Amino acid sequence: MSAIKFIPVLLAFVLPALAQGPLRGPGAAELRHRIDALRNTGRVLMIAAHPDDENTAFLASCAQGLKLRTAYLSLTRGEGGQNLIGSEQGAALGVIRTQELLAARRIDGAEQFFTRAIDFGFSKTAEETLAVWGRKRCWGTWFR
Amino acid sequence: MVQVIRTFRPDVIVTRFSGTPRDGHGHHQASALLAKDAFEAAADPARFPDRGRPWKTRRLLWNGFSFSRAQEEELAKMPGGLRVELGAFDPLLGYSYGEVAGISRSQHRSQAMGSAERRGSVTNYLFPVAGEPARRDWLEGIDLSWRRYPGGEAVEQALAEADRAFSLRHPERALPALAAAYDRIAALNHADRLEEAAEALALAAGLWLDVSAGAAEASPGATVRLTMHAVSRLASGVVVERAGILGMPGAPVLVEAALALAPNQAATRTADLRIPDSAAWTQPFWLVRPPRGTLYDTAGEQTGRAEGAPALTAEFVLRVADTRFTIRRPVRHRYVDAARGELARPFVVVPPVSTRIPAPSMLFPDARPRPVTVEARATVAAAEAVLRLRVPEGWRAEPSEVRFTAKEPGEQRAFVFAVTPGAASGELAVEGAHEVMRIEYDHIPPQTLQPRAAARAVRADVRMSARRIGYVMGAGDEVPAALRQMGAEVELLDGAALVHGDLARFDAIVTGVRAWNNRADLRAAHQRLKEYAHGGGTVVVQYNVMDGGPFGRETGALKNLGLLPVRIGRDRVTVEDSPVRLLDPRHPLLTTPNRIEERDFDGWVQERGLYFASEWDPGYEAPLEMSDPGEAPLRGAILAARTGAGLYIITPLSFFRQLPAGVPGAYRLFANLVSGGKPAQ
Numbered sequence: 001m002s003a004i005k006f007i008p009v010l011l012a013f014v015l016p017a018l019a020q021g022p023l024r025g026p027g028a029a030e031l032r033h034r035i036d037a038l039r040n041t042g043r044v045l046m047i048a049a050h051p052d053d054e055n056t057a058f059l060a061s062c063a064q065g066l067k068l069r070t071a072y073l074s075l076t077r078g079e080g081g082q083n084l085i086g087s088e089q090g091a092a093l094g095v096i097r098t099q100e101l102l103a104a105r106r107i108d109g110a111e112q113f114f115t116r117a118i119d120f121g122f123s124k125t126a127e128e129t130l131a132v133w134g135r136k137r138c139w140g141t142w143f144r
Numbered sequence: 145m146v147q148v149i150r151t152f153r154p155d156v157i158v159t160r161f162s163g164t165p166r167d168g169h170g171h172h173q174a175s176a177l178l179a180k181d182a183f184e185a186a187a188d189p190a191r192f193p194d195r196g197r198p199w200k201t202r203r204l205l206w207n208g209f210s211f212s213r214a215q216e217e218e219l220a221k222m223p224g225g226l227r228v229e230l231g232a233f234d235p236l237l238g239y240s241y242g243e244v245a246g247i248s249r250s251q252h253r254s255q256a257m258g259s260a261e262r263r264g265s266v267t268n269y270l271f272p273v274a275g276e277p278a279r280r281d282w283l284e285g286i287d288l289s290w291r292r293y294p295g296g297e298a299v300e301q302a303l304a305e306a307d308r309a310f311s312l313r314h315p316e317r318a319l320p321a322l323a324a325a326y327d328r329i330a331a332l333n334h335a336d337r338l339e340e341a342a343e344a345l346a347l348a349a350g351l352w353l354d355v356s357a358g359a360a361e362a363s364p365g366a367t368v369r370l371t372m373h374a375v376s377r378l379a380s381g382v383v384v385e386r387a388g389i390l391g392m393p394g395a396p397v398l399v400e401a402a403l404a405l406a407p408n409q410a411a412t413r414t415a416d417l418r419i420p421d422s423a424a425w426t427q428p429f430w431l432v433r434p435p436r437g438t439l440y441d442t443a444g445e446q447t448g449r450a451e452g453a454p455a456l457t458a459e460f461v462l463r464v465a466d467t468r469f470t471i472r473r474p475v476r477h478r479y480v481d482a483a484r485g486e487l488a489r490p491f492v493v494v495p496p497v498s499t500r501i502p503a504p505s506m507l508f509p510d511a512r513p514r515p516v517t518v519e520a521r522a523t524v525a526a527a528e529a530v531l532r533l534r535v536p537e538g539w540r541a542e543p544s545e546v547r548f549t550a551k552e553p554g555e556q557r558a559f560v561f562a563v564t565p566g567a568a569s570g571e572l573a574v575e576g577a578h579e580v581m582r583i584e585y586d587h588i589p590p591q592t593l594q595p596r597a598a599a600r601a602v603r604a605d606v607r608m609s610a611r612r613i614g615y616v617m618g619a620g621d622e623v624p625a626a627l628r629q630m631g632a633e634v635e636l637l638d639g640a641a642l643v644h645g646d647l648a649r650f651d652a653i654v655t656g657v658r659a660w661n662n663r664a665d666l667r668a669a670h671q672r673l674k675e676y677a678h679g680g681g682t683v684v685v686q687y688n689v690m691d692g693g694p695f696g697r698e699t700g701a702l703k704n705l706g707l708l709p710v711r712i713g714r715d716r717v718t719v720e721d722s723p724v725r726l727l728d729p730r731h732p733l734l735t736t737p738n739r740i741e742e743r744d745f746d747g748w749v750q751e752r753g754l755y756f757a758s759e760w761d762p763g764y765e766a767p768l769e770m771s772d773p774g775e776a777p778l779r780g781a782i783l784a785a786r787t788g789a790g791l792y793i794i795t796p797l798s799f800f801r802q803l804p805a806g807v808p809g810a811y812r813l814f815a816n817l818v819s820g821g822k823p824a825q
Contacts, residue, residue, distance in 0.1 A: 023244065028315045029236045031347040035310060035318065038325070038340055039303045041296075042288040045152055046207070047145075047179040048160035049171035052252045055160060055207055057230040057245035057266055064234055065241060068288075073148055073448075075175050077430075080750065084256040084658070085585065087620040089801070092583060092593060095428055096254050099588035102450055103251040108244055112450040113148045116430070116440040121750040122718045123170030124772060126163070130174055133438055 023107055033064070040067040046110075050119065051078040051097040056108050063109035071111040074101065080119035094119070145178060148448040149186035150196035155286045157183055158205045158270065166215070180204060183274060203275035205282055207268060219269050226282045231266035242266045253587055299328045306344075316378040319348045323467035342469040345462075350378030350408075353471055355389070355398065355458035357417075357491040360477035361592075363524040364423045364493065370475065372398040372413040372458070376405040383463040387413070389475065390457040393420055402463075417456075419493060425578075426455040426492035427594045455493050492592045497522060497529040497548060498580035501572060504622055505600035505806035507629040508565035509607070516541070516563045518574055518597070522550035529577045533561045536570025536601060545576075565603045569808055573598040600806025606630055607737035608815035609824040610651035610682065616642070616666050618659030623686070626803035627654070630815055639665030647672065652682040652818045657800045660688045660705045670704035677707065678788035682820030687755050687796040690714045706760070707785040707792035713758025715778055717770050720748045724770045725777075731767035732821025733784060733793070740816065744809025753796040756780040764794075782817070791820040 024030050044062050046054055054072045063070040079094030088096060098114070105112045123129045149157070161167040163176030185191045187200040205226075208219040219225065231242040239247075242262030249259040270282045278284050290296030290303070302325035310318040326341040346353070351374070358369035370389070376382040384403040389395035396415035403411055429452035430440040446452065456475035461468065476488040498521045508514055518531060527550045533541040542562045550557075563572070574597040583591040608630045614637045615624045624634040637645065637653070642665055647653065653676060659666050677683045685705060690712050692698040702712050724745040726734055734740040745752075752770055757780040760766075764783040771777045783794040795817060802810030 023237055023239060023247070026347060028310075028312045031315045031318065031344060032310065032312075033236050034340065034344040034347060035303065035306050035322070038337065038344060039290070039300065039307070040288050041290055041292055042283065042286060043152060043154045044156045044158060045149065045154035045201075046158045046160060047175060047182075049169065049175040052249070052255050052257050053160050053172065053175070055209070055230075055245075055268070056248040057241050057262070058158070058207055058228070058268065060241040060244040060248065061228070061230045061232065064237060064244065065232055066283075069152075071152055071154070073145070075171065075178070078255075081255060082619070082657070082754075083254050084619045084662075085254050087622055088254075088583065089804070091431055091595075092581065093254065095431075095591050095593060096583060096585070096588065097252070098428070098450060099591060100251045100254060103588055104248040107251065108248040111152075113152070113448045114450060115145055115148075116442060116447060118435055118438045118440060119171070120438050122716055122754070124718060124775075125165070125170045126173035126177060127170070128719075129170035130177070133174070 033067075037067045037069075040069075042066070043069040043071075045071050045073055047073045047075075049075045050081070051101045054104075056104060059105075059110040060108040069111070070109065071113055072101070072105070073113040073115070075115050075117045076119035077114055078119050080121035145182040146186045146192050147195045149182055149201065150199045151448065153199045155202050156205060156282065157201050157203075158207050159273070160207055160209055162206055162209075167209075176206070180274060201275060202286060203278060203282075204273045205270040205278075206273050207270055222269070222271065225269035225271050226278060226280070228268050228270055228282065229265060230268050231262060231264055240264075251587060253585070293332060293334070295328075295332050299325055299332065302328055315348050316350065319345065319379055319464060322348055323464050326467055326469055338469075342471055345464060345467075345469055346471055348379065349376050349382050349464065351376055351382065351462075351471070353458070353460050353473055354478070355387075355456075355473065355475045356478040356488075357456070357475050358477070359491075360489045361492045361494045361523065362419050363496040363527075364419050364421045365496075366524055367416050367418045368491075370396070370398065370415050370417050373410055374399075374403070374405060374460070375408065375410045377408050379464070380407045381464060384411070384460060385463050385468065386459075386461040388459055389417065390459050390472070391453055392417065392423060392456055394418065395456070398458075399460075423493050425495055425594045426490075426592050428452065428591070431593060431595075455491050489590055494523050494580050494592065495578055495594065496524045496527040497550075497577040499529070499531060499548075499574050499577040499597045500579040501574065501597055501599040503599055503625050503629060504804040505602055505626065505629065506563075506572060507606060507626070507811060508563075508601065508603045509605065509630070511565060513540075513562045513564040515560045516572060516599075518546075518559045518561060519556060520548040520559065520577065521556040521580075522548075522553050523580060524553050526551060527553075527555075531559065531574055531576040533563070534571075534573045534575050535563060536566060536568065536572075538566025538568070539570070539601065540564040563601070565601070567603065569600070569602045569604070569806060571598055572601045600804075602806040602808050602811060604808030604811055605738070606808075606811045606815050607824040608632065609737055609819040609822045612650050613818060614641070614647065614650040614653040616653065616655045616659045616663065618656035618662050618686075618688075621657045621686075621800040622804045623654065623656060623800055626799075626811070626814070627818065630811065632818075639663075639668075642666060642669035642672065647676040647681065648679060650676075650681060652684060652820065654684045654818060655686060657686050658688050660685070661691075661701055667701060667704060674707055674787065674792070677790035677792045680789035682790060682818065683707075683792045684817050685792075685794045686799060687753065688712055690755050706764075706783075706794060707787055708761035708763045710757050710760040710764070710783065710794060712755055712796075715756040715758065715780075716754040717752035717756070717772055717778060717781075719772050720750055720752060721746075722752060722770055722772055724752070724768060724781075726767065727769050727779070728765070728767040731765065733782060733816050734767055736816060736821045737819055737824040738812040738816055740809070740813055744812055746809060747807050748802055748810065749805045749807065750801055751798050753781055753798050756796045757783060757794065761785075793817050793820075
């Protein structure tokens with residue numbers, strides 16, 4: 001019963017990562033990879049704070065080489081950083097960085113998740129970060 | 145976090161950071177601490193029972209990360225580390241994972257994370273943090289086959305058969321075995337692997353399935369032509385049992401009766417979709433509601449997802465022999481560009497009228513009314529909207545409302561409201577329509593946001609003596625608009641203007657954020673800027689990123705940034721309300737034309753400044769001091785050097801954030817810098 005309950009969520013999660021990546025066309029080599037990947041039931045999740053913190057060599061080695069279901073969970077969408085290619089800041093920058101992560105995942109073959117936390121800008125200590133995000137609150141809402 | 149772990153159900157969680165000050169950024173440290181908490185909480189049935197079945201991840205590892213070569217060597221010597229090879233060559237890809245990593249990482253263009261593609265062996269270390277120990281292999285003790293599940297042997301057998309039947313020249317030969325595997329995975333209730341199995345079936349059959357919208361965008365009430373193409377390019381015997389549209393009530397069914405696909409023969413169907421009046425506009429799901437503090441306010445089922453479902457999703461129910469499977473594709477507008485060939489854009493639902501206030505913040509330097517322009521643009525034919533301008537309490541806007549009508553899509557008009565300021569700063573917002581904001585870059589799909597059209601209304605006594613300003617745009621900022629708000633004429637300077645234009649006609653020349661990092665033409669013109677200052681001009685240099693960064697690679701880009709020697713470091717003041725000391729309250733830059741007081745540093749956003757100078761020539765005057773709590777005071781917030789009759793100023797203060805956010809004190813201080821501390825006429 002409880003297994004069924006989560007099906008819609010899981011299907012929705014999987015969709016973006018299954019989009020075609022640009023390194024391999026939808027040909028026989030891609031099917032070769034998909035059959036191998038389907039035979040593997042292992043899963044690995046990398047966790048860090050921002051877009052660009054992820055180790056793309058590790059993600060690519062796991063997803064393409066070891067054929068594991070591989071995902072990166074970024075706490076934030078990177079909206080507190082500086083935009084080096086345009087004038088978007090804040091929420092609009094978070095939208096760009098979300099799409100940049102998805103573009104990166106189409107290449108290395110991993111999936112992408114986020115929490116609800118907003119990148120409030122550079123922080124020098126974990127104490128300040130946890131105080132701003134509110135660790136208790138994380139447990140109540142963000143962790144859900 | 146717990147929900148992501150319980151739905152993704154990883155065998156291993158790997159953190160990128162250690163949770164200690166070694167990680168630098170506080171967010172980095174926090175990510176590792178929170179990951180360990182979530183690793184434990186996800187396994188505990190007593191915690192968050194409404195957020196999925198508990199999931200026990202086998203082990204938690206730390207993927208040692210080095211900011212420097214010294215840290216790298218230190219990692220190699222740390223006990224308990226499990227070596228992993230990340231540089232293997234993949235013959236199916238034609239790339240090694242070090243190369244894939246570089247291409248993937250280089251997608252982070254907005255962070256300038258362009259990375260080398262590494263060839264040859266790449267060694268990393270994984271350190272066990274919690275859970276089951278691992279001595280030789282980070283995956284040891286984990287069954288990676290379907291045999292780990294009861295009944296999984298049947299799936300494994302079908303996939304082994306698919307493996308045998310597959311041939312590079314005839315991938316379709318794997319189709320029957322893949323169909324059997326699909327049925328067996330479905331029977332085991334492994335719903336989250338079914339989509340992968342369906343995509344494998346589609347690849348084996350060479351299926352092309354697509355629904356294209358006749359336009360890239362439409363508004364509620366409009367009708368869009370949908371065109372379906374289905375081609376089975378390799379296999380015979382594929383049947384489309386049904387094709388329809390998800391995500392929109394009343395959407396047409398494209399295939400109702402079973403449609404057998406003849407090999408490599410395209411089947412086409414069309415239908416018209418009327419977008420319901422109640423249809424939601426397309427926008428990122430986490431931006432629909434305003435955030436709560438530092439967390440997005442999203443509904444439970446979307447939590448964790450990278451992006452929302454497309455506005456329209458095509459759903460194909462297919463059959464191969466007795467196996468029925470489903471494939472979904474986003475509905476896109478597919479078109480041929482004469483120069484670039486076939487392209488596709490996501491189909492989006494937009495409101496009929498888009499409106500915006502072009503200036504992100506409007507300055508009211510005195511009590512007199514000022515004109516505020518509101519632009520309106522039709523996104524569809526026969527668009528109509530009544531627009532009102534909401535003003536802060538005690539403010540007035542005339543007229544009370546305007547009516548926008550347009551016959552053709554794309555028609556636009558500007559309306560001018562006369563706004564009389566009240567005592568306190570606040571927000572101007574358009575009521576009656578939202579802004580349709582488009583984000584277009586080559587490396588990501590186009591994005592559509594639908595924010596409220598709003599601007600900060602800043603009531604501050606700001607005087608500025610500079611009238612004509614030359615601006616050298618760097619990476620991109622909205623400072624020129626703010627300078628225009630303060631009454632200046634602003635001209636953007638290109639390379640030619642810097643090399644041989646008449647600079648003497650400017651009262652000030654301001655370099656935009658990271659202009660010295662990004663613009664060779666500015667660096668080449670440094671001598672002319674110095675001569676311009678010597679002749680009586682004012683130069684204001686906004687922040688630039690420290691040259692070199694954590695991994696070395698000094699480029700010399702900032703060598704000539706100062707009038708006198710200066711070295712840009714990595715210091716920041718990140719606490720936006722940290723105290724500021726006026727070391728020299730009588731310094732012209734703090735008195736003229738605006739007298740700066742401590743309250744001018746109230747209400748700043750996100751930070752004070754970034755990339756403060758670490759060393760500078762004693763010839764610079766430094767009238768301000770600030771620091772984050774508990775840190776040594778920094779004096780580089782304003783560095784001013786006199787030369788001839790002019791002034792050359794370097795400031796890492798984040799005016800590029802404060803001015804669009806409408807911080808009154810930032811306007812007053814920036815006006816002084818640009819005025820070179822000269823009184824207003």
